[in-house]
Amino acid sequence: QVRLVESSGGGLVHPGGSLRLSCKVHGFLMDYRAIGWVRLAPGKEREGLSCFDVDEGRTSYSESVKGRFTFDRLDEENTMYLQMSGLKPEDTGVYYCATGDGCSGSGYIWNTNSWGPGTQVNVSS
Numbered sequence: 001q002v003r004l005v006e007s008s009g010g011g012l013v014h015p016g017g018s019l020r021l022s023c024k025v026h027g028f029l030m031d032y033r034a035i036g037w038v039r040l041a042p043g044k045e046r047e048g049l050s051c052f053d054v055d056e057g058r059t060s061y062s063e064s065v066k067g068r069f070t071f072d073r074l075d076e077e078n079t080m081y082l083q084m085s086g087l088k089p090e091d092t093g094v095y096y097c098a099t100g101d102g103c104s105g106s107g108y109i110w111n112t113n114s115w116g117p118g119t120q121v122n123v124s125s
Helices: none
Strands: 003-008 011-013 019-026 034-040 047-053 058-061 069-074 079-084 093-100 119-123
Touching: 019 034, 019 093, 019 119, 034 069, 034 079, 047 069, 047 079, 058 069, 079 093
Parallel strands: 011 119
Antiparallel strands: 003 019, 019 079, 034 047, 034 093, 047 058, 069 079, 093 119
């Protein structure tokens, strides 16, 4: 099983602010079919935020974050990122990096098989 280590990025930010999450894969990032980010917000279902399809080289996003969040990766460091801007209080939650078998068109990772430990993001004034 792949180990995912989220190294930095979570914390408290005011509405409208920005954060950048990072997640390093123990192994090669491009060996996986799909990589991305998932959020678990209080009282809500788990939500796929962004999914990068390695074979197709395309990223999809959920409607709730499209235009505000950007997935990125640094292959030589086997690290993926989630750049978040225009943060809202409803973005509060625990953010997980994850790998899986594929992507839907809305940021969802199919058959998730590895998870990072999660990092807390709080958006509050």
